[in-house]
Amino acid sequence: MPKTTTASSGCLALFGGTPAVPATHNDALFHWPIVTSEDEAAVIAVLRAGTTSGTDITKLFETEYAAWQGSKYALATCNGTAALLAAMWACGVGAGDEIICPSITYWASAAPALTLGATVNFADVDPESLCIDPIDIQHRIGPRTKAIVVVNYAGHPADYDRIFAIARKHGVRVIEDNSHAHGALYKGRMTGTIGDIAAASLMGGKSLAIGEGGMITTDDRHLYERCVSFGHYERTGVASNFNPADQVVTEESLVRFRGLPLGAVKHRINQTCSAMGRVQLAAYPRRIAEIQSAMNRFWSLLDGVPGLRPHRIDLNDSTMGGWYFARGLYCPEELGGLQIERFCEAVVAEGVPMCTPGLNSALHLHPFFHEADIFGQGEPTAVAFGQRDVRQGSGSLPVSETLAKRVLGVPWFKHDDEEAITRYALAYRKAAEHAGDLLLSPVQAGTP
Numbered sequence: 001m002p003k004t005t006t007a008s009s010g011c012l013a014l015f016g017g018t019p020a021v022p023a024t025h026n027d028a029l030f031h032w033p034i035v036t037s038e039d040e041a042a043v044i045a046v047l048r049a050g051t052t053s054g055t056d057i058t059k060l061f062e063t064e065y066a067a068w069q070g071s072k073y074a075l076a077t078c079n080g081t082a083a084l085l086a087a088m089w090a091c092g093v094g095a096g097d098e099i100i101c102p103s104i105t106y107w108a109s110a111a112p113a114l115t116l117g118a119t120v121n122f123a124d125v126d127p128e129s130l131c132i133d134p135i136d137i138q139h140r141i142g143p144r145t146k147a148i149v150v151v152n153y154a155g156h157p158a159d160y161d162r163i164f165a166i167a168r169k170h171g172v173r174v175i176e177d178n179s180h181a182h183g184a185l186y187k188g189r190m191t192g193t194i195g196d197i198a199a200a201s202l203m204g205g206k207s208l209a210i211g212e213g214g215m216i217t218t219d220d221r222h223l224y225e226r227c228v229s230f231g232h233y234e235r236t237g238v239a240s241n242f243n244p245a246d247q248v249v250t251e252e253s254l255v256r257f258r259g260l261p262l263g264a265v266k267h268r269i270n271q272t273c274s275a276m277g278r279v280q281l282a283a284y285p286r287r288i289a290e291i292q293s294a295m296n297r298f299w300s301l302l303d304g305v306p307g308l309r310p311h312r313i314d315l316n317d318s319t320m321g322g323w324y325f326a327r328g329l330y331c332p333e334e335l336g337g338l339q340i341e342r343f344c345e346a347v348v349a350e351g352v353p354m355c356t357p358g359l360n361s362a363l364h365l366h367p368f369f370h371e372a373d374i375f376g377q378g379e380p381t382a383v384a385f386g387q388r389d390v391r392q393g394s395g396s397l398p399v400s401e402t403l404a405k406r407v408l409g410v411p412w413f414k415h416d417d418e419e420a421i422t423r424y425a426l427a428y429r430k431a432a433e434h435a436g437d438l439l440l441s442p443v444q445a446g447t448p
């Protein structure tokens with residue numbers, strides 16, 4: 001049972017003590033993205049040249065991104081959702097098909113399947129990595145499965161060795177959604193290069209933030225060309241059926257319809273974002289190395305504190321990628337069953353507003369995937385194109401449905417400021433050390 005008396009950390013701010021983090025804390029510690037005069041000059045140059053809709057800067061950005069990540073091909077898009085839609089189509093996802101996708105992710109990892117007339121067979125996630133659980137993929141994969149979407153959730157690389165063992169056995173494509181983990185390493189390989197194809201969001205809040213945009217990467221020329229043909233025309237960075245300057249014919253239907261995007265969508269990125277992307281990418285390895293040290297420092301300070309575990313990969317030659325949406329794992333059983341809401345309330349009172357319970361809500365329960373009739377067919381789109389009905393109700397994915405009580409927000413430090421990080425860590429330590437006091441004074445409506 002946790003102690004009920006004040007420990008070395010002093011009285012909780014919730015009960016009148018001095019907050020661990022003073023109100024005058026350093027905002028620069030969290031400010032992101034870091035924009036310098038170099039970003040400004042690059043963006044202004046595009047505006048002055050009148051080439052926001054051009055592709056010259058975008059091609060440079062694609063080439064640099066591919067080189068940094070170690071992919072053969074990179075194709076920039078207007079956002080990450082577009083990149084995922086194109087990647088799914090490139091992998092052959094169509095009417096009546098299924099994709100497998102973790103239930104805990106942002107909606108764009110899954111929803112484009114419905115636009116293509118397919119459905120989503122949601123899989124559970126692993127409670128430690130928060131990424132798709134390979135065992136649950138095994139339960140769901142079948143003749144209709146065209147792709148597995150693997151999300152490197154909140155910076156954590158997924159369990160690729162086990163995922164590929166299953167995917168290859170069934171001849172199913174693996175699409176990485178690398179929107180949360182740009183620059184992460186899985187056994188020495190950078191995420192975004194591991195799947196058959198990868199899509200990443202580069203929107204303004206991400207770890208690699210370029211304003212608004214997305215990136216598709218692959219080593220597979222055929223998949224690359226299909227992504228070009230879906231949402232781009234007459235503008236590719238490398239040889240392509242859709243690049244008249246250097247045509248290479250590999251798929252007749254793509255050639256025949258050249259000049260019009262087969263997806264009837266326009267996925268071109270605004271070049272102001274490509275310009276900012278080039279500058280951000282050049283600084284990114286240095287900046288995420290600092291984030292890495294800062295986050296590891298924070299977790300080292302909390303080593304051995306009951307109730308808390310880092311959400312962090314513990315594997316040789318593997319790292320978190322940028323620590324986007326930084327989370328911690330909460331173990332109430334080590335704190336006498338203290339509810340996560342009460343724990344977070346105490347940490348917030350210590351001056352840490354980002355300590356909120358939970359993560360993305362479980363998508364398999366969302367009415368969108370059960371009821372939405374997107375195309376006015378008189379029945380839910382999830383079953384209107386001849387798909388198998390794989391909709392799942394409450395109780396079907398136990399980990400995804402309970403994680404909101406076992407995961408909480410932690411500060412996403414951008415600078416390795418020892419003094420400040422020590423204060424933030426103290427806030428969490430105090431709440432854990434005073435779990436007994438918190439248990440004796442449960443949440444009361446409207447009052448601490």
Ligand SMILES: Cc1ncc(COP(=O)(O)O)c(C=O)c1O
Pocket residue numbers: 079080081082084105106108109151177179180200201202203213214
């Ligand atoms: C995991 C994940 N996938 C896809 C997306 C979609 O990207 P975008 O917002 O750039 O369309 C996001 C977030 O924005 C995301 O978090």
